[in-house]
Amino acid sequence: MRAKKDTIRCAVYTRKSTEEGLDQNYNTLDAQRDAGENYIKSQQHEGWEILPTRYDDGGFTGGNMDRPALKQLMEDIKAGKIDVVVVYKIDRLSRSLADFAQMVQVFDEHDVSFVSVTQHFNTKDSMGRLTLNILFSFAQFEREVIGERIRDKFAASKKKGIFMGGAIPLGYQVKNRELYIDKDEAKWVRHIFQRFATLKSMKKLLVELEKDGFRTKRYVSGTGKERGGKVANRQYLYRLLKNKIYIGKIVHKDQVYEGLHEAIISQELFDKANDVFKEDRVARGNYTRNRHPALLRGLITCECCDCAMTPSFTVKGRRTYRYYTPTKAIHQHYKACEVGPLPAGEIDALVVGHLKQLITSPEILSKTHGIIQAHEDAPTGFGLEELRKEIKDFDVFWKALGLEQQQRIAELLVESVAVNTDAVKINLRMDGFSTITNKLKGKTDEHASL
Structure with a gap:
């Protein structure tokens, strides 16, 4: 409970949903503020004092809290600059019950009272809160009814062939x-x-x-x-x-x-x-995606135009040629990106060769062995020598997999592949090596589980 003060600092908040009429010398925001100031003056014997800062939101809906003056008001409350918030009517502060409940919580945390000039209640007692919630429920109900009327009018107008706004089409x-x-x-x-x-x-x-x-x-x-x-x-x-x-x-x-x-x-x-x-082939995207799975789908990007590269293909005669193509080139045209379409087979082979080379390096073998041994279900007696023997079977293991299974392996081992005009950067997942090794060791189900 706030101790009685010689001066009670009062902030007046005003709002109007549209900008219509705000250019007038005396508009609705001025009228709301005058009503709030007059109410505060009537309480001068209690030590109420008007703060000079104006909290006016002209042209902002009460359906959310994305309003500059409201944000400033809440910041000043949290900074301890305000004791009472005065509004002309409750729906000027908010038309959302959830938003208002959030505001009242902030008011309580900083010992701030809330007053509506046309609806007399005190938020500090239970009866005042009950009255406030009832009034606010009606305000939200009114907002929802207005929304339904607008939607109905919108639909009826379109049924009559009337253009109801939005982006004006070319032409x-x-x-x-x-x-x-x-x-x-x-x-x-x-x-x-x-x-x-x-x-x-x-x-x-x-x-x-x-x-x-x-x-x-x-x-x-x-x-x-x-x-x-x-x-x-x-x-x-x-x-x-x-x-x-x-x-x-x-x-x-x-x-x-x-x-x-x-x-x-x-x-x-x-x-x-x-x-x-x-x-158009694009209309059959799901079919072609299943027929032509891509090893690096979702993993490869173009550094040249800072966009993803998506799998694409073309058919010449009986042969299918697969590519990774920058989305910028797809959305605009191939000349829009210096990298352009890249043969998927060459990029895939480069990544797989890079994987094999790194996996068989002493440093990676040592780190992978450490990761395996750190797991609770680590195989007993599985040392570095045993790991080297298993890794030697990588080529056989890879060729035995289907394309979709190979893609799953790539998701486990590859963090990202970045391509520019003169280089391919491959980033790997260290924690993925233990999963692959467990697959090789037979710690999980058959290849289909990959």
């Missing part, structure tokens, strides 16, 4: 919440659909678009930052080619409705372009 501009065709951008949209339907290759289209000087749509985000204006990548084109808004449709979840806006391309061109995806 359109928005005026009064209506989509209007941007003639210059619409030319690019038609060109992209036509060329993809002709080339039937995302990679070729990406290269062609970059040569033609195409850049993604420029726009200003809600935070005022300029976005876009970049070279297109695979994901960007995929979303564009799949967007039914270009054929005059509005999509809401799984439902497609006739839009109020004008289409940029015909249904025929849209279908022709999207039929290409049905022929």
Whole structure:
């Protein structure tokens, strides 16, 4: 319980969910603060004093605690600068019961009281807490009802074909919440659909678009930052080619409705372009992944462009050629990365040879033997000489495994493989050697358990 003080420091917190009207000389935040200051003045006989610091959150939702003024308020409470927090109404502080409970806990820990000007209660007694929780439960219920109404209105508007905001698609501009065709951008949209339907290759289209000087749509985000204006990548084109808004449709979840806006391309061109995806190998990713497992899947990266390298393949005649390809080259085009696709067989052989060389070195043998002996189930009488004999069988052991089993071994032994234009860096897992040796020694089940 706080000892009675000559001065009780009071902070007024204000909030408004939107920025609408905040540019006025006297706005809702000013009105909330005046109400709080008047209440504090009415308690001057108790020693209440208004702190000059303003804690105003304009344009921030009460559904979370990610608000600059609220964060400053909580920091000042923890620093012992505040005795009472005053708000106009409880939902100005928060609309989330869980968040508010977290705030009240901080208030209690630092002996801070909470006052609502329009809802009189004291958080220091049990009845006040009960009243507060009831009021707050209604505030959260109101927020959930408002959310349901917004979602229902959103769905109903889309059903009528109305564009309900979000990122403005290439080829359109928005005026009064209506989509209007941007003639210059619409030319690019038609060109992209036509060329993809002709080339039937995302990679070729990406290269062609970059040569033609195409850049993604420029726009200003809600935070005022300029976005876009970049070279297109695979994901960007995929979303564009799949967007039914270009054929005059509005999509809401799984439902497609006739839009109020004008289409940029015909249904025929849209279908022709999207039929290409049905022929594309990428659509059969799960099948090819199972047919062509990769030893270093998830382990190999490209240092040149700081991205992962993913297994890929091509078929010429009856032969299949496997590669590790930087994801940047896949998402943009092969010229975007200096490393480019690397033959998987050569990289795999290099890693396996490196493993064998290190495993058979005296230093690694000694460390591996130490790891084995440190285990509770270490085999008795299994010295360095016995370990050397077992390691000699590595080639036979490796060849006897299937590709998926070899991949499991690589996961046990290899930490990472980093590739650049002139070197391959291989980092190994020391603790994985004991697991492999136990497999060789027959300490676990058959190879299928690897």
